[in-house]
Amino acid sequence: MANKHVKEMQVLKEHLGKHQLKLTRQRELILNAFLRQEHITAEAMYHQLAKSDPHLGLATIYRTLNLFCDAGLAQARHFGSQTKYDNVSHKGHHDHLICTSCDQIVEFENEEIERLQEEVAARNGFTIKTHRLELYGLCSRCRH
Amino acid sequence: MANKHVKEMQVLKEHLGKHQLKLTRQRELILNAFLRQEHITAEAMYHQLAKSDPHLGLATIYRTLNLFCDAGLAQARHFGSQTKYDNVSHKGHHDHLICTSCDQIVEFENEEIERLQEEVAARNGFTIKTHRLELYGLCSRCRH
DNA sequence: TTGAAATTGATAAACTGTCTCAAAATGATA
DNA sequence: TATCATTTTGAGACAGTTTATCAATTTCAA
Structure with missing residues (x-):
């Protein structure tokens, strides 16, 4: 082990x-x-x-x-x-959807977003090592 | 006032x-x-x-x-x-590019990324209120 | 094997945020 | 406007999380 x-x-x-x-x-x-x-x-x-x-x-x-x-x-x-x-190494990188009411966390990956991030970085002369993306809001249950 | x-x-x-x-x-x-x-x-x-x-x-x-x-x-x-x-009444949200070597911070906005975020959220039943996106890496000067 | 330097474990201390409660302020009602 | 039940406040105590302290131990280069 x-x-x-x-x-x-x-x-x-x-x-x-x-x-x-x-x-x-x-x-x-x-x-x-x-x-x-x-x-x-x-x-x-x-x-x-x-x-x-x-x-x-x-x-x-x-x-x-x-x-x-x-x-x-x-x-x-x-x-x-x-x-x-x-x-960080366990899986591919995952981002988070976080419900501000019940603290539920949903993980997601989105290649398109990652690609656009690279684009933004390149445009500014940056080389990305890691990133953090967190979306805060209400899950379907808490919205009601 | x-x-x-x-x-x-x-x-x-x-x-x-x-x-x-x-x-x-x-x-x-x-x-x-x-x-x-x-x-x-x-x-x-x-x-x-x-x-x-x-x-x-x-x-x-x-x-x-x-x-x-x-x-x-x-x-x-x-x-x-x-x-x-x-x-919450302030709308102009900006994200950050952060150089891990010299701590320089570049702010940016990207509508396409924001749109994709909404898409991901909707797919998971979330309603986004705010988000945080930080890209960590090296700026052009520090890469050399 | 030795010894300078880094690390550990235990706990004190710092920090952020909430709770307590007597005193004060609010606002519905007369 | 005066009354008064209810809410809010301020000050500090308190609780939970993370870091600092420091003597003893461990690591690793020589």
Whole structure:
């Protein structure tokens, strides 16, 4: 299981190398747990890992998830009072439809939008690495 | 100045009437200040209003901005660790191109993307109120 | 193997936003 | 306009989430 996510581990190692950071047991452990999720909060991951590693600190989870964001493996999304960490590599990139009333989240992908984004970027001399698109509104149930 | 935003004040009064709420000096004051912004945090509004009204409580700002959300005048968006209250009556929405190297921000608008967003939302039964689109990458200068 | 540098775990602290409650303000009614 | 039930306010306490602190431990280059 530990060598299942070779590519992502490689990305992490490269990031660590570039920034004089070190590979630790915790970082490996958290990476593997994280890559099994689509998105998760630090708190949820803390409780999940507490079963196998009761002494893993919450602060370490936060630090490590933020590290993953720096390395481009995760993306933080602030919603309500919590932060969700999205697994960027797990699937293709997905954007979000968010109901501001019931907090329901629908994920979607739209090639045409992505293409237009590239176009806009190119027109401004930018090369896109990642993006974030969130549509806020009311789902069909809450509109009534 | 106080009678500049007649339409929005009317919306507020209707909401208050419907819910057995009262029109107060603070609610008028905060509404007028809010409508001058495109989006603002409760904290920022607190400091801004403190100059003219040193005894306006932060809790009152929060309560009132949330009231505006209920009335449909504002919309809360979680941004970073803070909540920004968007002025819904402002329409000129702009998106952002952000250089991850030099932090330069370029604003843009793209009608076609907006149209596709509506399409995606409709397909999922959503009615969009606002959205956020951020493209992260390297600007032409930083790419070299 | 050694040792400088980074990391960890535990917890304190910071931050944002909500709750509490006595005092004040509102507005419907007389 | 005076009355008064109801709502609102201000100030601070409080709660939930995330970051900072720091001594002890771990990593990894030499």
